[in-house]
Amino acid sequence: xxxxxxxxLFFIQNPEWQSLLDIGIIATGIYILYRTFRASGSMKVVTGxxxxxxxxxxxxxxxxxxxxxxxxxxxxxxxxxLIVIFQPELRKIFERTxxxxxKGEISGRDVADILPDVLFNLASRRWGxxxxxxxxxxxxxxxxxGIKSGSQVSYALIESIFDxxxxxxxxxxxxxxxxxxxxxxxxxxxxxGQLSEEFGTRHHAAMGxxxxxxxxxxxxxxxxxxxxxxxxxxMIPISNKENLKRIITKHFEGMVGYRDILKRRSKSxxxxxxxxxxxxxxxxxxxxxxxVQPEPEPQIGFFDIPIQAQLVGRVPDGMELESVTVxxxxxxxxxxxxxxxxxxxxxxxxxxxxxxxxxxxxxxxxPSHAEPAGGRWxxxxxxxxxxxxxxxxxxxxxxxxxxxxx
Numbered sequence: 545x546x547x548x549x550x551x552x553l554f555f556i557q558n559p560e561w562q563s564l565l566d567i568g569i570i571a572t573g574i575y576i577l578y579r580t581f582r583a584s585g586s587m588k589v590v591t592g593x594x595x596x597x598x599x600x601x602x603x604x605x606x607x608x609x610x611x612x613x614x615x616x617x618x619x620x621x622x623x624x625x626l627i628v629i630f631q632p633e634l635r636k637i638f639e640r641t642x643x644x645x646x647k648g649e650i651s652g653r654d655v656a657d658i659l660p661d662v663l664f665n666l667a668s669r670r671w672g673x674x675x676x677x678x679x680x681x682x683x684x685x686x687x688x689x690g691i692k693s694g695s696q697v698s699y700a701l702i703e704s705i706f707d708x709x710x711x712x713x714x715x716x717x718x719x720x721x722x723x724x725x726x727x728x729x730x731x732x733x734x735x736x737g738q739l740s741e742e743f744g745t746r747h748h749a750a751m752g753x754x755x756x757x758x759x760x761x762x763x764x765x766x767x768x769x770x771x772x773x774x775x776x777x778x779m780i781p782i783s784n785k786e787n788l789k790r791i792i793t794k795h796f797e798g799m800v801g802y803r804d805i806l807k808r809r810s811k812s813x814x815x816x817x818x819x820x821x822x823x824x825x826x827x828x829x830x831x832x833x834x835x836v837q838p839e840p841e842p843q844i845g846f847f848d849i850p851i852q853a854q855l856v857g858r859v860p861d862g863m864e865l866e867s868v869t870v871x872x873x874x875x876x877x878x879x880x881x882x883x884x885x886x887x888x889x890x891x892x893x894x895x896x897x898x899x900x901x902x903x904x905x906x907x908x909x910x911p912s913h914a915e916p917a918g919g920r921w922x923x924x925x926x927x928x929x930x931x932x933x934x935x936x937x938x939x940x941x942x943x944x945x946x947x948x949x950x
Contacts, residue, residue, distance in 0.1 A: 563832060571828035575821060579776070593626065655697050655722055656792040660785035662702045663764055663771050672766035673706045674716040674746050676731070677795055679758035683718070686756050690715060690729035697724055706764075716749065732756060738777060750774045760795040762788075846917055847886070848874045851908065851924060854889040857896045859930055865895070866929040875908070876917040886914050890926060901929045 603611035659675065666673050676683065691712060695701055697719060705727050706713045712728030719725065734751035750761040754774040761774035771782045773791055782788045851870050859865050875888060890906040904926045916922075 567825065567828045567832050570831055571821075571824040574827055575824040578820065578824065655719060656789050656796070658697055658699050658702070659762065659792060660788040662699050663762060663788065664785055666703065666706055666764045667769045667771050670766050670769050671706050671708060671764065672713070672746055673702075673762070673764035674731070674750060675702075675762040676716050676718050676729075676753060677760040677762070677792065678718065678720055679760065679795070681757035681759070683753065683757050683759060686732050686753060687716075687718070688730045690718070690726040692726050693724045695724050697722060716753075736777070739779065747779070751777070751779060754778075760792070762792075846876060846878045848876050849886055849888050849914075850874050852887065852889045853926055854892050854909070856892045856894050859895045859898055862933055863899060863930045864933050866931050867927075868929075869927040871925045871927070872922055875922055877914050878917050879913060879915065886911055888914070890924060893926060893928070895928075898928055898930055901927070903927045 599611070600615045602608075603615070655677075663673060663675075701724065702717065704710060705717060715728035716731050717724055717727045718729055731749035732752040733745070734748045734755055736751075736755060738755070739747055739751050744765075744767070746763060747765070750763045750772075751774055753759055754761050755777045758776065763772050763774065764770070765772070771788065772779055773782055773788070774780075775795075782791070851873060853868050853870050855868065870890065877886065877888075879886070888908055888910045891909060893904060893906065906924050906926055908921055908924060910921075
């Protein structure tokens with residue numbers, strides 16, 4: 545615990561602009577990931593991934609080699625699997641990052657004035673309606689069908705489109721730059737399970753497009769007579785026209801990328817946004833301190849290692865080995881600490897060819913990580929002395945032979 549606090553205090557007391565920039569970029573990436581995954585309904589999978597990562601870090605810290613081995617060998621497969629699973633979300637992240645500072649088309653004030661009146665009128669008549677107001681993200685790759693219009697937004701036109709007897713009343717209206725771009729448009733159905741099955745196709749289509757883009761989707765339920773809006777994977781009912789007008793105005797004025805994340809309507813929303821940003825910064829700080837630590841300068845140690853003569857076989861019959869001398873008998877090497885056990889031998893010397901005192905110039909056999917202190921391995925001489933075996937002495941046998949007649 546003390547080491548943990550010491551590292552944080554050291555980092556705070558010795559800030560560097562590179563570290564601060566690093567933390568800012570990491571925190572921004574974490575925040576974008578969080579917002580994108582939350583909007584797409586993938587937080588459960590992300591939570592599971594984070595838990596698995598925490599288990600790996602704990603196993604690595606506690607030196608649980610079995611778990612560490614499993615994670616190390618499966619890490620590449622898991623990475624590819626995550627890329628395949630989160631392919632739509634990763635695409636969304638790049639799209640939103642590219643549009644971070646891009647202004648969307650802002651419609652005229654008439655749109656914010658007309659839509660509340662017409663939608664609440666449709667709700668009172670139990671006529672279903674679905675209107676999409678695109679943000680900075682392109683929706684072209686997600687929608688299909690529909691009839692091009694380009695007409696100015698008007699109360700009468702919207703009411704006529706959503707008349708139950710109209711051919712395009714089941715589709716959605718796309719409004720951009722104060723005009724109805726198209727109507728009768730088909731939207732992608734949500735696949736995240738965010739909405740209950742009690743809601744119909746219109747609700748799931750509204751959720752689908754707002755999960756994939758930053759569009760504001762306005763919906764009127766013909767069964768409930770309720771006006772709701774969908775944004776960033778959330779469905780929120782609207783009780784009156786004034787609230788709806790503020791939501792539409794806010795969408796056009798400020799909902800561009802992530803630049804206005806702290807500019808919310810309510811204090812509670814600002815508090816939530818502040819906590820999200822603070823959590824991203826805290827996680828980025830921990831990653832920077834504990835997972836991206838600079839590698840310490842390697843410590844070098846010098847060691848005198850004895851040279852072992854590598855003798856193979858036996859001297860010829862009738863000879864015996866008297867002595868073996870290696871010059872130099874040690875060699876100085878250096879290696880990074882902690883030191884590994886190193887054995888240095890001569891090249892094999894075959895004794896069956898040695899019939900007299902012999903001096904050999906031999907090379908050395910050593911591990912690949914061993915390095916000589918002087919940069920070069922020394923020349924090594926091996927002096928082998930042999931001698932002839934002494935014949936075994938046989939004990940003399942004496943026989944006493946008695947004289948005749950004794």
